[in-house]
Amino acid sequence: MAHRIDLTLDCADAPKLAEFWKLALGYIDEPPPAPYRTRQEWLAQFDLPDDDGGGAWLCDPEGRGPRLSLIDVPEPKVVKNRMHIDIRVAGEGTSEERWARITGHAELLTAAGATVLWVTDGHHVTMADPEGNEFDVC
Incomplete structure (x- = not known):
């Protein structure tokens, strides 16, 4: 059985960049996993540091393409x-x-x-x- 892939993109402003990638790919905001009502509620289950930054999670509305996670990181892209x-x-x-x-x-x-x-x-x-x-x- 083949494995599915997700893509993760480090960035400076995940919500802003997510808007660009939704337009580029025709993706939508991915709903939080059940039984969670919000992404923040889902993230609260993990023991993440307070300065972990933000993120955005996108998916293909037809379920065919890989999910795209955008994660805020402190360092800029340099190469x-x-x-x-x-x-x-x-x-x-x-x-x-x-x-x-x-x-x-x-x-x-x-x-x-x-x-x-x-x-x-x-x-x-x-x-x-x-x-x-x-x-x-x-």
Whole structure:
């Protein structure tokens, strides 16, 4: 049996960055695990230090993609990611139609605070989220 994966992204402002990634991925806030009513109630069961920071938890509303946890950390991002997210834009059609969807999504994310790092014409756009984490739209 294959194992499922979750992705965790260290960041400076989890709630703010979560809004960007919900737009980028079409994700929603993940409800707290049963029987907890809130995420804070769920977190209270763990003996976490008071300065543990905040977080945000996102999920694919259709349950297909991996969960994404965003965790506040005190140190800034200083080097290139060793692993990155590829946002695979859905849809069929010609290569021109697919490229139009890719660049359209990249434009939407740029308006939401992402930065285009480089473009590989006809294939993908490499970007950075508002905190500098690299990802591709392909």
